[in-house]
Amino acid sequence: MTEFAPLSDAVAALVGDGDTVALEGFTHLIPFAAGHEIIRQNRRELTIIRMTPDLVYDQLIGAGCARKIIFSWGGNPGVGSLHRFRDAIEHGWPTPLEIEEHSHAGLANRYVAGASGLPFSVMRGYSGTDLIANTENVTTVSCPFTGEKLTAIRALNPDVTIIHAQRADSRGNVQMWGITGIQKEAILAANRSLVTVEEIVHSFDGPPMAHVIPSMAVTMIAHVPGGARPSYSLGYYERDNEAYKQWDTLSRNRETFQKWLNQVIMANGEVQ
Protein backbone atom coordinates (compact mmCIF):
# COMPACT_ATOMS: atom_id res chain seq x y z
CA MET A 1 0.00 0.00 0.00
CA THR A 2 1.49 3.29 -1.13
CA GLU A 3 1.93 5.78 1.67
CA PHE A 4 1.30 9.50 1.13
CA ALA A 5 3.61 11.71 3.20
CA PRO A 6 5.23 15.14 3.28
CA LEU A 7 8.54 15.20 1.37
CA SER A 8 10.69 15.59 4.49
CA ASP A 9 9.06 12.56 6.15
CA ALA A 10 9.36 10.49 2.98
CA VAL A 11 13.06 11.25 2.50
CA ALA A 12 13.72 10.59 6.20
CA ALA A 13 11.93 7.25 5.95
CA LEU A 14 13.49 6.05 2.69
CA VAL A 15 17.02 7.48 2.36
CA GLY A 16 19.71 6.53 4.86
CA ASP A 17 23.43 7.26 5.11
CA GLY A 18 25.46 4.95 2.88
CA ASP A 19 22.49 4.04 0.68
CA THR A 20 22.61 3.58 -3.07
CA VAL A 21 20.19 6.17 -4.39
CA ALA A 22 18.94 6.83 -7.92
CA LEU A 23 17.25 10.11 -8.84
CA GLU A 24 16.07 9.73 -12.42
CA GLY A 25 14.37 11.98 -14.96
CA PHE A 26 16.01 12.60 -18.32
CA THR A 27 16.06 16.43 -18.66
CA HIS A 28 12.31 16.30 -18.00
CA LEU A 29 10.76 15.72 -14.52
CA ILE A 30 14.04 15.87 -12.57
CA PRO A 31 13.32 15.42 -8.83
CA PHE A 32 15.13 18.56 -7.66
CA ALA A 33 13.02 19.14 -4.55
CA ALA A 34 13.76 15.63 -3.30
CA GLY A 35 17.48 16.15 -3.99
CA HIS A 36 17.41 19.35 -1.96
CA GLU A 37 15.67 17.56 0.90
CA ILE A 38 18.45 14.93 0.91
CA ILE A 39 20.96 17.78 1.26
CA ARG A 40 18.93 19.37 4.09
CA GLN A 41 18.80 16.08 5.94
CA ASN A 42 22.58 15.90 5.67
CA ARG A 43 22.75 12.38 4.25
CA ARG A 44 26.34 11.15 3.86
CA GLU A 45 28.34 8.46 2.04
CA LEU A 46 25.67 7.93 -0.61
CA THR A 47 26.29 6.12 -3.86
CA ILE A 48 24.31 8.27 -6.26
CA ILE A 49 23.13 6.92 -9.61
CA ARG A 50 21.85 8.94 -12.51
CA MET A 51 22.25 8.70 -16.30
CA THR A 52 22.61 12.47 -16.64
CA PRO A 53 23.91 13.89 -13.37
CA ASP A 54 23.13 17.48 -14.11
CA LEU A 55 22.51 20.31 -11.65
CA VAL A 56 20.80 18.19 -9.00
CA TYR A 57 23.82 15.92 -8.58
CA ASP A 58 26.24 18.83 -8.84
CA GLN A 59 24.41 20.14 -5.79
CA LEU A 60 24.49 16.83 -3.88
CA ILE A 61 28.19 16.40 -4.68
CA GLY A 62 29.09 19.96 -3.69
CA ALA A 63 27.16 19.51 -0.44
CA GLY A 64 29.27 16.45 0.38
CA CYS A 65 26.46 13.88 0.34
CA ALA A 66 28.09 11.45 -2.10
CA ARG A 67 30.96 8.97 -1.88
CA LYS A 68 30.49 7.48 -5.34
CA ILE A 69 28.64 8.31 -8.54
CA ILE A 70 27.40 5.92 -11.22
CA PHE A 71 26.57 7.86 -14.39
CA SER A 72 26.69 8.05 -18.18
CA TRP A 73 26.84 11.78 -19.02
CA GLY A 74 27.86 14.47 -16.51
CA GLY A 75 27.32 17.94 -17.89
CA ASN A 76 25.10 21.00 -17.71
CA PRO A 77 22.95 20.39 -20.81
CA GLY A 78 23.44 23.05 -23.46
CA VAL A 79 25.66 25.09 -21.12
CA GLY A 80 28.88 23.21 -20.31
CA SER A 81 30.61 21.65 -17.33
CA LEU A 82 29.32 20.65 -13.93
CA HIS A 83 31.78 22.54 -11.76
CA ARG A 84 31.11 20.80 -8.42
CA PHE A 85 31.29 17.37 -10.10
CA ARG A 86 34.58 18.35 -11.74
CA ASP A 87 35.99 19.84 -8.54
CA ALA A 88 35.26 16.59 -6.71
CA ILE A 89 36.87 14.42 -9.41
CA GLU A 90 39.78 16.72 -10.24
CA HIS A 91 40.58 17.99 -6.72
CA GLY A 92 38.68 15.82 -4.24
CA TRP A 93 36.55 18.73 -2.95
CA PRO A 94 34.63 18.62 -0.65
CA THR A 95 35.41 14.89 -0.53
CA PRO A 96 36.88 12.51 -3.09
CA LEU A 97 34.31 11.09 -5.47
CA GLU A 98 34.64 7.56 -6.79
CA ILE A 99 33.20 7.13 -10.29
CA GLU A 100 31.64 4.29 -12.20
CA GLU A 101 31.05 5.45 -15.73
CA HIS A 102 28.93 3.99 -18.51
CA SER A 103 27.41 4.80 -21.87
CA HIS A 104 23.71 5.71 -21.81
CA ALA A 105 22.75 2.41 -23.41
CA GLY A 106 24.88 0.55 -20.88
CA LEU A 107 23.52 2.22 -17.75
CA ALA A 108 19.98 1.91 -19.12
CA ASN A 109 20.59 -1.83 -19.48
CA ARG A 110 21.93 -2.06 -15.91
CA TYR A 111 18.50 -0.79 -14.80
CA VAL A 112 16.69 -3.10 -17.24
CA ALA A 113 18.42 -6.15 -15.74
CA GLY A 114 17.65 -4.88 -12.24
CA ALA A 115 14.00 -4.34 -13.10
CA SER A 116 13.78 -7.77 -14.76
CA GLY A 117 15.18 -9.69 -11.82
CA LEU A 118 18.14 -10.89 -13.90
CA PRO A 119 21.82 -10.75 -12.88
CA PHE A 120 22.86 -8.97 -16.09
CA SER A 121 21.75 -7.63 -19.46
CA VAL A 122 23.19 -8.44 -22.86
CA MET A 123 23.83 -5.72 -25.40
CA ARG A 124 26.00 -4.53 -28.25
CA GLY A 125 28.05 -1.74 -26.78
CA TYR A 126 31.29 -0.44 -25.25
CA SER A 127 33.31 -2.28 -27.94
CA GLY A 128 36.34 -0.32 -29.00
CA THR A 129 36.04 2.18 -26.16
CA ASP A 130 38.49 2.78 -23.30
CA LEU A 131 35.48 2.68 -20.97
CA ILE A 132 35.39 -1.10 -20.88
CA ALA A 133 38.85 -1.32 -19.25
CA ASN A 134 38.03 1.39 -16.72
CA THR A 135 34.52 0.47 -15.69
CA GLU A 136 33.56 -2.33 -13.37
CA ASN A 137 30.39 -4.30 -14.02
CA VAL A 138 30.95 -4.50 -17.80
CA THR A 139 32.42 -7.56 -19.48
CA THR A 140 31.87 -9.82 -22.49
CA VAL A 141 29.79 -12.95 -22.87
CA SER A 142 29.45 -15.50 -25.66
CA CYS A 143 26.03 -16.14 -27.10
CA PRO A 144 25.17 -19.75 -26.15
CA PHE A 145 23.39 -20.23 -29.49
CA THR A 146 25.70 -18.58 -32.02
CA GLY A 147 28.95 -18.04 -30.15
CA GLU A 148 28.89 -14.34 -30.96
CA LYS A 149 30.78 -12.16 -28.48
CA LEU A 150 28.48 -9.65 -26.81
CA THR A 151 28.66 -7.20 -23.93
CA ALA A 152 27.31 -8.23 -20.53
CA ILE A 153 26.37 -5.57 -18.06
CA ARG A 154 25.56 -6.24 -14.44
CA ALA A 155 22.14 -5.57 -12.93
CA LEU A 156 21.68 -2.44 -10.86
CA ASN A 157 19.34 -2.53 -7.88
CA PRO A 158 19.30 0.77 -5.97
CA ASP A 159 18.24 0.80 -2.33
CA VAL A 160 15.91 3.61 -3.28
CA THR A 161 14.82 5.32 -6.50
CA ILE A 162 13.26 8.76 -6.48
CA ILE A 163 11.41 10.27 -9.45
CA HIS A 164 9.08 13.18 -10.09
CA ALA A 165 5.84 12.69 -12.06
CA GLN A 166 2.91 14.79 -13.17
CA ARG A 167 0.17 13.05 -11.19
CA ALA A 168 -0.80 10.42 -8.70
CA ASP A 169 -4.31 9.18 -8.10
CA SER A 170 -5.80 8.67 -4.68
CA ARG A 171 -4.82 4.97 -4.70
CA GLY A 172 -1.13 5.71 -5.36
CA ASN A 173 -0.90 5.00 -9.08
CA VAL A 174 1.50 7.37 -10.80
CA GLN A 175 0.93 8.93 -14.22
CA MET A 176 3.55 10.64 -16.35
CA TRP A 177 3.81 11.71 -19.96
CA GLY A 178 6.20 13.33 -22.41
CA ILE A 179 9.81 12.16 -22.08
CA THR A 180 9.65 9.35 -19.53
CA GLY A 181 13.27 8.25 -19.84
CA ILE A 182 14.42 5.45 -17.56
CA GLN A 183 12.05 6.15 -14.67
CA LYS A 184 9.94 3.01 -14.88
CA GLU A 185 12.99 0.70 -14.94
CA ALA A 186 14.67 2.69 -12.14
CA ILE A 187 11.57 2.32 -9.95
CA LEU A 188 11.14 -1.39 -10.68
CA ALA A 189 14.84 -2.09 -10.06
CA ALA A 190 14.81 -0.43 -6.63
CA ASN A 191 14.02 -1.90 -3.23
CA ARG A 192 12.12 1.23 -2.18
CA SER A 193 10.71 4.12 -4.18
CA LEU A 194 9.54 7.67 -3.70
CA VAL A 195 7.57 9.62 -6.29
CA THR A 196 7.03 13.36 -5.92
CA VAL A 197 4.10 14.66 -7.96
CA GLU A 198 2.71 17.93 -9.25
CA GLU A 199 -0.83 16.98 -8.47
CA ILE A 200 -2.90 14.34 -6.70
CA VAL A 201 -6.20 13.62 -8.46
CA HIS A 202 -9.07 11.33 -7.58
CA SER A 203 -8.69 9.28 -10.78
CA PHE A 204 -6.87 9.65 -14.11
CA ASP A 205 -8.24 10.90 -17.36
CA GLY A 206 -6.08 10.14 -20.39
CA PRO A 207 -3.63 12.66 -21.80
CA PRO A 208 -1.65 11.45 -24.82
CA MET A 209 1.64 9.55 -24.32
CA ALA A 210 0.77 8.81 -20.71
CA HIS A 211 2.55 6.06 -18.82
CA VAL A 212 1.27 4.68 -15.56
CA ILE A 213 3.37 3.13 -12.83
CA PRO A 214 1.01 1.03 -10.72
CA SER A 215 0.72 1.69 -7.03
CA MET A 216 2.22 -1.69 -6.12
CA ALA A 217 5.63 -0.49 -7.36
CA VAL A 218 5.53 2.78 -5.42
CA THR A 219 6.50 2.89 -1.72
CA MET A 220 5.73 6.54 -0.96
CA ILE A 221 4.28 9.58 -2.71
CA ALA A 222 4.85 13.20 -1.73
CA HIS A 223 2.80 16.05 -3.16
CA VAL A 224 5.42 18.58 -4.28
CA PRO A 225 4.10 21.06 -6.88
CA GLY A 226 7.06 22.57 -8.74
CA GLY A 227 9.26 19.74 -7.46
CA ALA A 228 11.09 19.42 -10.79
CA ARG A 229 12.09 23.10 -11.12
CA PRO A 230 14.31 24.35 -12.76
CA SER A 231 13.76 21.38 -15.08
CA TYR A 232 10.28 21.08 -16.52
CA SER A 233 7.07 19.23 -16.07
CA LEU A 234 5.21 18.85 -19.37
CA GLY A 235 1.73 20.34 -19.03
CA TYR A 236 2.67 22.26 -15.84
CA TYR A 237 5.72 24.46 -16.41
CA GLU A 238 8.61 24.94 -18.82
CA ARG A 239 12.31 24.43 -18.35
CA ASP A 240 14.02 27.46 -16.76
CA ASN A 241 16.94 27.65 -19.20
CA GLU A 242 18.18 30.83 -17.52
CA ALA A 243 18.63 28.97 -14.22
CA TYR A 244 20.82 26.40 -15.95
CA LYS A 245 22.97 29.20 -17.36
CA GLN A 246 23.15 30.99 -14.00
CA TRP A 247 24.22 27.77 -12.31
CA ASP A 248 27.34 27.83 -14.45
CA THR A 249 28.44 31.09 -12.78
CA LEU A 250 27.14 30.36 -9.32
CA SER A 251 28.70 26.90 -9.05
CA ARG A 252 32.04 27.87 -10.56
CA ASN A 253 33.68 28.67 -7.24
CA ARG A 254 33.35 27.06 -3.84
CA GLU A 255 32.42 30.22 -1.96
CA THR A 256 29.47 31.25 -4.12
CA PHE A 257 28.29 27.65 -4.15
CA GLN A 258 28.39 27.43 -0.35
CA LYS A 259 26.58 30.71 -0.04
CA TRP A 260 23.85 29.33 -2.32
CA LEU A 261 23.74 26.14 -0.29
CA ASN A 262 23.32 28.01 2.99
CA GLN A 263 20.91 30.66 1.76
CA VAL A 264 18.74 28.77 -0.69
CA ILE A 265 18.77 25.19 0.53
CA MET A 266 19.68 24.98 4.21
CA ALA A 267 17.85 28.13 5.32
CA ASN A 268 14.60 27.05 3.68
CA GLY A 269 12.22 24.38 4.73
CA GLU A 270 10.71 22.02 2.24
CA VAL A 271 10.92 23.55 -1.21
CA GLN A 272 7.80 25.40 -2.27
Added chain:
Amino acid sequence: MSALGARTETPWTADEMMTVAASRSLRDGMSCFVGIGLPSSAANLARHTHAPGVVLIYESGPIGAKPSTLPLSIGDGELAETADVVVSIPEIFNYWLQPGRIDMGFLGAAQIDRFANINTTIIGNDYRSPRVRLPGSGGAPEIAGACREVTVVMRHNLRAFVEEVDFITTPGYGRGQGDRERWGLRGAGPTMVVTDLGILKPDPDTCELVLVSTHQGVTVDDVKMQNQWPLQVAAELATTEAPTPEELVALRSLNETTDAANTE
Protein backbone atom coordinates in the same frame (compact mmCIF):
# COMPACT_ATOMS: atom_id res chain seq x y z
CA MET B 1 41.17 41.24 -50.65
CA SER B 2 43.08 38.11 -49.81
CA ALA B 3 46.20 39.28 -48.03
CA LEU B 4 49.02 36.85 -47.42
CA GLY B 5 47.92 34.29 -44.86
CA ALA B 6 44.60 36.01 -44.23
CA ARG B 7 41.35 34.29 -45.08
CA THR B 8 39.17 35.69 -47.80
CA GLU B 9 36.11 37.45 -46.43
CA THR B 10 32.87 35.62 -47.06
CA PRO B 11 29.30 36.79 -46.55
CA TRP B 12 28.76 33.93 -44.10
CA THR B 13 30.59 32.88 -40.96
CA ALA B 14 32.79 29.81 -40.66
CA ASP B 15 30.27 28.28 -38.24
CA GLU B 16 27.46 28.84 -40.72
CA MET B 17 29.46 27.13 -43.45
CA MET B 18 30.14 24.20 -41.11
CA THR B 19 26.48 23.78 -40.20
CA VAL B 20 25.36 24.03 -43.82
CA ALA B 21 28.00 21.55 -45.03
CA ALA B 22 27.04 19.06 -42.31
CA SER B 23 23.33 19.43 -43.06
CA ARG B 24 23.97 18.37 -46.65
CA SER B 25 25.17 14.95 -45.55
CA LEU B 26 21.55 14.15 -44.60
CA ARG B 27 19.40 13.04 -47.49
CA ASP B 28 15.63 13.43 -47.52
CA GLY B 29 13.84 10.52 -45.90
CA MET B 30 16.82 9.38 -43.82
CA SER B 31 16.55 8.68 -40.11
CA CYS B 32 19.13 10.51 -38.01
CA PHE B 33 20.14 10.00 -34.38
CA VAL B 34 21.03 13.52 -33.27
CA GLY B 35 23.51 14.76 -30.66
CA ILE B 36 22.90 18.10 -28.98
CA GLY B 37 24.62 21.38 -30.01
CA LEU B 38 26.25 21.75 -33.44
CA PRO B 39 24.94 18.38 -34.71
CA SER B 40 21.40 19.31 -33.76
CA SER B 41 21.66 22.66 -35.58
CA ALA B 42 22.84 20.90 -38.74
CA ALA B 43 20.19 18.17 -38.59
CA ASN B 44 17.40 20.67 -38.06
CA LEU B 45 18.72 22.86 -40.86
CA ALA B 46 18.48 19.87 -43.21
CA ARG B 47 14.86 19.39 -42.16
CA HIS B 48 14.15 23.07 -42.91
CA THR B 49 15.86 22.98 -46.34
CA HIS B 50 16.52 20.01 -48.64
CA ALA B 51 15.36 17.17 -46.38
CA PRO B 52 11.89 17.94 -44.98
CA GLY B 53 11.18 14.23 -44.61
CA VAL B 54 14.17 13.46 -42.39
CA VAL B 55 13.26 11.59 -39.19
CA LEU B 56 15.13 13.14 -36.26
CA ILE B 57 15.68 10.90 -33.26
CA TYR B 58 16.97 12.14 -29.90
CA GLU B 59 18.38 9.84 -27.23
CA SER B 60 15.84 11.16 -24.72
CA GLY B 61 13.17 9.22 -26.65
CA PRO B 62 11.50 11.43 -29.30
CA ILE B 63 11.30 9.87 -32.78
CA GLY B 64 10.40 12.22 -35.62
CA ALA B 65 10.96 15.42 -33.61
CA LYS B 66 10.12 18.62 -35.52
CA PRO B 67 11.22 21.47 -33.24
CA SER B 68 10.67 25.03 -34.47
CA THR B 69 13.62 26.24 -32.38
CA LEU B 70 16.95 24.56 -31.67
CA PRO B 71 16.74 22.64 -28.39
CA LEU B 72 19.08 23.70 -25.58
CA SER B 73 19.04 20.24 -24.05
CA ILE B 74 18.61 16.75 -25.43
CA GLY B 75 15.23 16.46 -23.75
CA ASP B 76 13.50 19.81 -24.33
CA GLY B 77 9.71 19.72 -24.17
CA GLU B 78 9.31 20.75 -27.80
CA LEU B 79 11.13 17.62 -28.97
CA ALA B 80 8.50 15.47 -27.28
CA GLU B 81 5.53 17.63 -28.24
CA THR B 82 6.43 17.65 -31.95
CA ALA B 83 7.55 14.00 -32.22
CA ASP B 84 5.68 11.20 -33.98
CA VAL B 85 6.19 9.11 -30.86
CA VAL B 86 8.15 9.33 -27.62
CA VAL B 87 9.66 6.08 -26.35
CA SER B 88 11.56 5.16 -23.19
CA ILE B 89 15.36 5.19 -22.95
CA PRO B 90 15.74 1.39 -23.06
CA GLU B 91 13.48 1.33 -26.11
CA ILE B 92 15.35 4.04 -28.00
CA PHE B 93 18.69 2.29 -27.51
CA ASN B 94 17.71 -1.39 -27.51
CA TYR B 95 14.91 -1.49 -30.10
CA TRP B 96 15.74 1.43 -32.40
CA LEU B 97 19.49 2.06 -32.33
CA GLN B 98 21.01 -1.36 -31.54
CA PRO B 99 19.49 -3.41 -34.41
CA GLY B 100 20.85 -0.96 -37.01
CA ARG B 101 17.57 0.71 -37.94
CA ILE B 102 19.01 4.23 -38.00
CA ASP B 103 20.69 5.54 -41.16
CA MET B 104 22.82 8.33 -39.77
CA GLY B 105 24.35 9.51 -36.51
CA PHE B 106 25.19 13.20 -36.02
CA LEU B 107 27.80 13.69 -33.30
CA GLY B 108 30.00 16.40 -31.84
CA ALA B 109 33.32 15.87 -30.04
CA ALA B 110 35.86 17.55 -27.78
CA GLN B 111 38.79 15.69 -29.38
CA ILE B 112 39.15 13.59 -32.50
CA ASP B 113 42.21 11.81 -33.82
CA ARG B 114 43.82 10.62 -37.03
CA PHE B 115 41.56 7.55 -37.13
CA ALA B 116 38.39 9.43 -36.16
CA ASN B 117 38.29 8.10 -32.60
CA ILE B 118 36.37 10.53 -30.40
CA ASN B 119 37.10 11.67 -26.86
CA THR B 120 34.52 13.37 -24.67
CA THR B 121 35.72 11.85 -21.36
CA ILE B 122 38.98 13.33 -20.04
CA ILE B 123 41.92 15.51 -20.98
CA GLY B 124 45.14 14.07 -19.55
CA ASN B 125 46.71 10.64 -19.25
CA ASP B 126 45.26 9.41 -15.96
CA TYR B 127 41.59 8.43 -16.08
CA ARG B 128 41.34 8.38 -12.27
CA SER B 129 42.99 11.78 -11.93
CA PRO B 130 42.29 13.73 -15.11
CA ARG B 131 43.58 17.20 -15.85
CA VAL B 132 40.11 18.07 -17.15
CA ARG B 133 37.01 16.01 -16.61
CA LEU B 134 34.61 16.19 -19.60
CA PRO B 135 30.96 15.03 -19.49
CA GLY B 136 31.56 11.49 -20.77
CA SER B 137 29.94 9.37 -23.41
CA GLY B 138 26.17 9.73 -23.27
CA GLY B 139 24.77 7.83 -26.23
CA ALA B 140 27.76 8.32 -28.55
CA PRO B 141 29.57 4.93 -28.38
CA GLU B 142 26.51 3.00 -29.45
CA ILE B 143 25.39 5.67 -31.94
CA ALA B 144 28.79 5.45 -33.65
CA GLY B 145 28.68 1.65 -33.48
CA ALA B 146 25.20 1.03 -34.81
CA CYS B 147 24.17 3.83 -37.19
CA ARG B 148 24.87 2.97 -40.82
CA GLU B 149 27.07 6.06 -41.11
CA VAL B 150 28.14 8.95 -38.90
CA THR B 151 28.80 12.63 -39.53
CA VAL B 152 30.95 14.38 -36.92
CA VAL B 153 30.54 18.16 -36.62
CA MET B 154 33.20 20.13 -34.69
CA ARG B 155 35.40 23.21 -34.91
CA HIS B 156 38.91 22.69 -36.26
CA ASN B 157 41.70 23.60 -33.85
CA LEU B 158 44.90 22.17 -32.39
CA ARG B 159 43.32 21.16 -29.10
CA ALA B 160 40.62 19.19 -30.90
CA PHE B 161 42.41 17.52 -33.85
CA VAL B 162 45.10 15.41 -32.21
CA GLU B 163 47.38 12.54 -33.26
CA GLU B 164 45.84 10.19 -30.70
CA VAL B 165 42.95 10.96 -28.34
CA ASP B 166 43.59 10.85 -24.59
CA PHE B 167 40.67 8.44 -24.16
CA ILE B 168 38.55 6.58 -26.70
CA THR B 169 35.02 7.42 -25.62
CA THR B 170 33.55 6.58 -29.00
CA PRO B 171 35.39 4.38 -31.47
CA GLY B 172 36.12 5.62 -34.95
CA TYR B 173 38.55 3.31 -36.77
CA GLY B 174 40.79 2.39 -33.82
CA ARG B 175 44.36 2.17 -35.13
CA GLY B 176 43.26 1.57 -38.72
CA GLN B 177 41.83 -0.99 -41.09
CA GLY B 178 40.10 -3.98 -39.51
CA ASP B 179 39.64 -2.68 -35.97
CA ARG B 180 35.91 -2.01 -36.32
CA GLU B 181 35.36 -5.54 -37.62
CA ARG B 182 37.41 -6.97 -34.73
CA TRP B 183 35.27 -5.00 -32.30
CA GLY B 184 32.06 -6.28 -33.89
CA LEU B 185 30.86 -2.80 -34.80
CA ARG B 186 28.31 -3.09 -37.58
CA GLY B 187 27.95 0.50 -38.78
CA ALA B 188 30.47 2.12 -41.13
CA GLY B 189 31.70 4.58 -38.48
CA PRO B 190 32.51 8.27 -39.01
CA THR B 191 32.19 8.62 -42.77
CA MET B 192 32.55 12.40 -42.71
CA VAL B 193 34.01 15.02 -40.35
CA VAL B 194 32.75 18.52 -41.05
CA THR B 195 34.58 21.46 -39.50
CA ASP B 196 34.54 25.22 -39.79
CA LEU B 197 37.47 24.93 -42.25
CA GLY B 198 36.71 21.93 -44.42
CA ILE B 199 35.60 18.32 -44.75
CA LEU B 200 37.59 15.20 -43.87
CA LYS B 201 36.81 11.62 -44.85
CA PRO B 202 38.49 8.33 -43.96
CA ASP B 203 40.83 6.91 -46.58
CA PRO B 204 39.21 3.70 -47.89
CA ASP B 205 42.42 1.68 -47.39
CA THR B 206 44.07 3.13 -44.28
CA CYS B 207 40.99 4.63 -42.53
CA GLU B 208 43.08 7.74 -41.79
CA LEU B 209 41.14 11.02 -41.99
CA VAL B 210 42.05 12.90 -45.16
CA LEU B 211 41.16 16.47 -46.14
CA VAL B 212 38.78 16.18 -49.10
CA SER B 213 37.35 19.68 -49.26
CA THR B 214 38.17 23.14 -48.00
CA HIS B 215 35.50 25.77 -47.49
CA GLN B 216 35.64 28.88 -49.65
CA GLY B 217 38.34 31.30 -48.54
CA VAL B 218 40.21 28.59 -46.60
CA THR B 219 43.60 27.27 -47.79
CA VAL B 220 45.08 23.84 -47.16
CA ASP B 221 47.69 25.50 -44.96
CA ASP B 222 44.94 27.12 -42.88
CA VAL B 223 43.62 23.64 -42.12
CA LYS B 224 47.04 22.07 -41.54
CA MET B 225 47.87 24.79 -39.02
CA GLN B 226 44.89 23.72 -36.92
CA ASN B 227 45.63 20.01 -37.13
CA GLN B 228 48.16 18.21 -34.90
CA TRP B 229 48.91 15.23 -37.08
CA PRO B 230 50.44 15.71 -40.57
CA LEU B 231 47.19 15.93 -42.49
CA GLN B 232 46.96 14.08 -45.82
CA VAL B 233 45.18 15.90 -48.63
CA ALA B 234 43.05 14.16 -51.25
CA ALA B 235 44.46 14.11 -54.78
CA GLU B 236 41.31 15.80 -56.02
CA LEU B 237 40.73 18.38 -53.34
CA ALA B 238 37.34 20.03 -53.67
CA THR B 239 36.10 23.43 -52.61
CA THR B 240 32.92 23.15 -50.56
CA GLU B 241 29.97 24.60 -52.39
CA ALA B 242 29.07 27.96 -50.84
CA PRO B 243 25.93 28.16 -48.73
CA THR B 244 22.95 29.00 -50.94
CA PRO B 245 20.84 32.04 -50.06
CA GLU B 246 18.05 29.61 -49.06
CA GLU B 247 20.35 27.73 -46.69
CA LEU B 248 21.59 30.93 -45.07
CA VAL B 249 18.09 32.35 -44.68
CA ALA B 250 16.86 29.10 -43.14
CA LEU B 251 19.79 28.80 -40.74
CA ARG B 252 19.65 32.43 -39.60
CA SER B 253 15.92 32.25 -39.14
CA LEU B 254 16.32 29.09 -37.06
CA ASN B 255 18.93 30.80 -34.88
CA GLU B 256 16.82 33.96 -34.51
CA THR B 257 13.71 32.01 -33.55
CA THR B 258 15.80 30.09 -31.02
CA ASP B 259 17.32 33.26 -29.52
CA ALA B 260 13.90 34.89 -29.31
CA ALA B 261 12.41 31.85 -27.58
CA ASN B 262 15.27 31.73 -25.08
CA THR B 263 15.01 35.38 -24.08
CA GLU B 264 11.26 35.37 -23.56
